């Protein structure tokens with residue numbers, strides 16, 4: 001199932017279609033990007049044409065990523081086969097403060113000058129299926145939405161996976177601890193009102209500059225704001241696939257009028 005989802009993403013990512021974009025609430029402008037070509041690249045990625053020349057498919061970035069966010073494209077990636085990408089439905093990027101992925105890149109495909117959050121721009125989050133948002137109709141977060149994240153977290157034990165409970169003992173590696181913290185924070189939303197996308201956004205120091213919840217009808221919906229860097233954590237964690245990332249797009253391109261998705 002996950003593989004199928006990933007293959008579909010590789011075929012359409014970057015590019016969920018212009019039709020889909022136009023149907024998302026608050027999308028004012030269908031960006032004139034190479035929408036059918038782009039994948040979400042790790043932080044610091046240079047322009048796509050240069051990235052395709054510079055990435056030597058060495059996998060250094062994914063080896064140092066503590067969240068297991070980065071993958072190498074498989075055969076479905078076609079021309080850019082083997083290059084580093086992120087599928088936010090599988091695992092978003094959590095914007096590590098030191099950006100080890102950028103520092104590990106030996107060729108500059110991830111630009112060493114861009115190893116601070118203020119320089120990171122992977123893309124822009126878009127609301128593609130607002131009507132599915134749990135907050136819009138005040139639905140509680142179901143167990144399955146939280147359990148799903150345990151299932152694709154690689155570094156936890158089989159009993160933690162089965163019991164849907166992690167324990168931070170202080171003896172784990174930094175990588176284990178970071179990924180367990182994501183699960184621990186997510187647990188707060190089990191059977192509660194959903195504001196996962198806004199509350200789990202890793203943009204620091206103030207996630208509300210990137211995303212917030214705004215009133216709509218009887219409920220709430222997410223509003224993407226101009227500091228969003230397109231890391232995709234919200235896409236991974238959203239229980240109902242309300243969000244996606246448009247790689248390399250800017251806030252101005254998507255939300256042309258500077259208005260929200262309200």
Ligand code: SF4
Pocket residue numbers: 042043064065066067068069070092093094095096099100101102
């Ligand atoms: S910033 Fe951290 S989580 Fe994001 S891709 Fe780089 S190493 Fe992975």
Ligand code: SF4
Pocket residue numbers: 124125200201202203210211224227228229230231232233234235245
């Ligand atoms: S809203 Fe936050 S979590 Fe979502 S892509 Fe933007 S910066 Fe990342």
Ligand code: SF4
Pocket residue numbers: 132133134135136194195196197198221222237238239240241242243
């Ligand atoms: S994560 Fe955000 S977009 Fe997804 S259901 Fe919850 S509130 Fe709605």
